[in-house]
Amino acid sequence: MTAVMEQQTDQEFVRLADPYRRELYAHCYRMLGSVHDAEDLVQETYLRAWKAYDGFEGRSSLRTWLHRIATTACLTALERRRRRPLPTGLGGPADDPSAQLADGPEVPWLEPVPDALVGADDPGSVVATRTGVRLALIAALQYLQPRQRAVLVLRDVLRLSAAEVADILDTSVPAVNSLLQRARAQLSRNAPVEEEIVEPAEGKAILARYVAAFETYDASAITAVFTEDAVFEMPPFRTWVQGGAHIAELISTHCPAERAGDMVLVPTSANGQPAFGLYMRDREGVHRAFGIQVLDLAPTGVRHTAMFFDTALFPHFGLADRL
Structure with missing residues (x-):
């Protein structure tokens, strides 16, 4: 009987949690700037969530709960990782294009993400479409402190409430609002301005x-x-x-x-x-x-x-x- 109940619980978890996989992948990518790291963190998120599902009491939505696990995993990972820039974030343009190329093998570079992996239904695509500088926006996010980055993505991209973000980060609503204000100010200095629409x-x-x-x-x-x-x-x-x-x-x-x-x-x-x-x-x-x-x-x-x-x-x- 116990084995049957466990199997039913596993099937329920898969049915309820799997629809959020793309959204969580996009979230981890925005936090880490790497498709490889995002894949690893999504796998870790689902493993943690599966192990803890018996204790999920439903006080928050399953989506918020999953994002809490994913965000915690991302913040832990960022403690061991440097930010991922693009070359334009490290200095000015070369004066002589024919000169020897400057290598940077020690830099953990920003990686592009295939649209097929995040999907058109990703809530962040709305923001990305409006800015018209999607890759540059992800690069600008890398300049934020990890918790600022998390708050900005959760609030401005995923449109979670300040109370939900406070629950995810185990902090207060005023603290979330303060982090968001600083993150927006920092992003405004680093993110390119919106450009003309191309038909x-x-x-x-x-x-x-x-x-x-x-x-x-x-x-x-x-x-x-x-x-x-x-x-x-x-x-x-x-x-x-x-x-x-x-x-x-x-x-x-x-x-x-x-x-x-x-x-x-x-x-x-x-x-x-x-x-x-x-x-x-x-x-x-x-x-x-x-x-x-x-x-x-x-x-x-x-x-x-x-x-x-x-x-x-x-x-x-x-x-x-x-x-």
């Missing part, structure tokens, strides 16, 4: 030009597809450049491509933004995974590209390691 037709045309410029390996076309003040950064390298001409020079100097056809861009999406899996042709003629590009568009062209040289990201995006 779907404009965006489609810009992306077509972008793909053509890279796949034909045309320096003039690459220059033209970027805005005048566009940024191109590429973790794990600290080096980043600004301006279409500098971006084209950087690519012409350091990219292993030699001719048209060496690069192939496969469309995907990350952080609510257009993205591409970039494949590079090797000496055997095989196009192999090379990096993930996440773009931010302006009405006149691409204003920001983050190129992540981490082929371990490809499986998360459902992309093959070769074409």
Whole structure:
């Protein structure tokens, strides 16, 4: 009888808790800035919740209870981790795009998150859509102290009440309001301002030009597809450049491509933004995974590209390691 009751409890837990998995994954990603760490913390959250489910008394909603476990796990993890920046957060642009690239292997870099893993129903996507700088927003969150970050995400992204957040963090409502005020002030100094909206037709045309410029390996076309003040950064390298001409020079100097056809861009999406899996042709003629590009568009062209040289990201995006 006991075994049957335990099985029924397990089935009930799975049925009630599983619908929150994507939301919890997005929450852990916003807290940690890493798809790998977010996966680990979601697994840890569900394991902790499953073990403690018998003691769940329903004084708060199951959603709030799960977020309490996830947030506690994230705050514990952040005690052992440094913040995850992008290269633009570590210094100014390079004056000479043809100079040797500055490496940064010791830096735990921010990672992009595939839209498929957080889903369009993620409450945070509403905020991300409004700002138009999704990846930059996640980067700005990394500058907040862990508890400030938790309060801001729980209140402004997930729209939980101050009382619910106080329960999650085991603190008072006035303390939550104070943390939120400081977090908003800090974020306003680091987060980019809202940019112009790019209409779907404009965006489609810009992306077509972008793909053509890279796949034909045309320096003039690459220059033209970027805005005048566009940024191109590429973790794990600290080096980043600004301006279409500098971006084209950087690519012409350091990219292993030699001719048209060496690069192939496969469309995907990350952080609510257009993205591409970039494949590079090797000496055997095989196009192999090379990096993930996440773009931010302006009405006149691409204003920001983050190129992540981490082929371990490809499986998360459902992309093959070769074409």
